[in-house]
Amino acid sequence: MTETLHIVGGGMAGAEAAWQAAQSGVPVLIHEMRPKVETFAHKTGHLAEMVCSNSFRSDDDTQNAVGLLHWEMRAANGIIMAMADKHKLPAGGALAVDRDPFAESVTAALLAHPNISVAYGEITELPKDGHWIIATGPLTSGALGQAIQAETGAEALAFFDAIAPILYHDSIDMTRAWMQSRYDKGDTEEERTAYLNCPMDKDQYEAFIDALLAADKTEFHEGETVGYFDGCLPIEVMAERGRETLRFGPMKPVGLTNPHAPDVKPYAVVQLRRDNVLGTLYNIVGFQTKMKYGAQTEVLRMIPGLEQASFARLGGIHRNTFLNSPTLLDQQMRLRSQPHIRFAGQITGVEGYVESAAMGLLAGRLAAGDILGKPLAPPPPTTAIGALITHITGGAEAKTFQPMNVNFGLFPPVDGLKSGRRGRKDRYQAYTDRAKGDFQAWLQSAVLDAA
Template identity: 50%
Template structure:
């Protein structure tokens, strides 16, 4: 049975490669060069658009661990990256043109992959399909996906920053819900006095912002307004919006703060917290500088920074099984950024998992899900396992997604221990899914 894959980006090419290595014939449909998205210019496959950096290479960084896992798994993405690497200090960066040429050559020379250059206007009605159409999915295909998924298709991100729980100063921040609703302590609250609030607003108004590209310009809904744009409407706007202090009492003073920034638990293990209502278009350096002015976040470690940009993605926790299969139609698997993973490496990882699960599907075998202790499994866990679908937003891999270690671990040793545990768990799993073994 032939597998159809829509999209010749990182996820689609990785999925095609993994399926072909396991003996499954593939139809890989890529609309370039017949039609280009607004962000793409090269006719080659797996074109890197925004940057040539694949981020940190060290195991101190979760994306470094994810790359090591993909390397051990026989990823085409990593093979190409290693072959086209350029100097970048502690990061893995590539020559973008050489990287695309390398993957294009490998895909075109694989006899089990039929590369078809045409626009996929809809999802095939029969047979196994991987949808890896990316964050700039064409309008026709997006319409087809929307009909299949209902009202769970989004066309831009309104993302607020996320910080690690261990970097929050609990001597300043207090737990409480407004008027004691819910469990009474569902949120962490960072209190600001009037002077702190005004200084924060001054810096917010003067901060450098990211200029949207033409295809990313959107009309923001009131509920998704960038925090800096709200501040431009008046100095008190945020105090009546996401920084509203009403119904909260600071236990240190016994009174209501002038303003608060609320932090909402992001994951089940409570290792990450979201800055509620702080979607933003500030540059990343400005976000780090200004948001660390918030009392209790002076030493904040950001695992995700805020952004607002064009991005087509589905509500994966609501729609997908851990295998990436669509719950209502399991022959269809989603992969790449359309599932809500962010970043080049994460997209390739999603494609890797989609490819091996498509093989299992075509052979009538059981699903293939990596251990949650691995970087691959942590991504799956976030996308389809533990995230509240009402607040789902795309995410890069980070150590905050991983299950907690047992026992007391020194903070400076935590990441190394998480990486060591991941690789110990990974190797036996890879034995089960390697070509000829799954």
């Protein structure tokens, strides 16, 4: 009888790891503590629940590294990408999804799989034997986190992660706001009008910044020195770095024309993106925040068009933990001191839904290979998944290791191409062409079958 693979955590990484191993014929038991044990960020008991943004970011697989990662996961028949495609929402060139139906579909598919079962309850200690993947993510329970720290003997690295607010569309004043994607990007009218825009003039922007800086914010324990992940900075932290920072970040006014005043160029623009397929909910793009709830409603209602905004969920901030993977994990994603345990997902030091799911995809396949007696090598570093695993298991400098999104800076250079901005388009195309060929070759050489 084929041995069982145990997966702790049913988030993006755990769900994808379970699917990949089960598709190879390996029996899988997912250990999920929710809904018995709740977290600050989760609102349901569904597997693969999206807790921050509803976006998987760019879907361009020729000029963007995360789009290439999408392509590789689709090529590997990943469950996360399949359900994201099934429940996608208009978002210009990005892949945004209707978060609740997405999680419900992933959960249903996993529960219906003959090789997958789920046990609801908290795992508090590291297992002593068997085949395990720990994919508990940044919100690992305290008891398990302490067990991991005791085993690794290392100070837990951590950073703060923030969540953006979600509001009801019918509370937005559409006589002031309008629908348009930047530069009218998109192949259809729905895509070209995927974002809702709220314009500000200079006085409104300056008053907004003043209020943002003065607002009551969540304070951390004395002596807490944990930093932020730069890809998910709270808006007030960005404002503290300079009054113009937001205008050159999530509030940049470029590529947009206000139909209510077409001759007036906005000084700044707040964008909102649809959060569900019904179009009843919208999230404020890039507006992660650590403001206290009362301050959030007061400050955000200063945005033109949101004066009467009604919020379905306010923003928040929570502490994330991750491993110093370059020192603790081998290239098979195994804990060096306990090689029967693999880690996957955001806890390994990748950042983002797609990156987390991709590490789950790889961990599931590697674990299945061991169980079936057909050990696999990871994909080459010329691929998106290979570049990520190479980075976190030795390519990064351990002393300064921090969470990382996939990007072309992690890929080996393509011979014969000039560097510099002028050749960027050709260079990125060359990266993706090479990656697709190499990933397809890896898939063909990494076929697993329990029979």
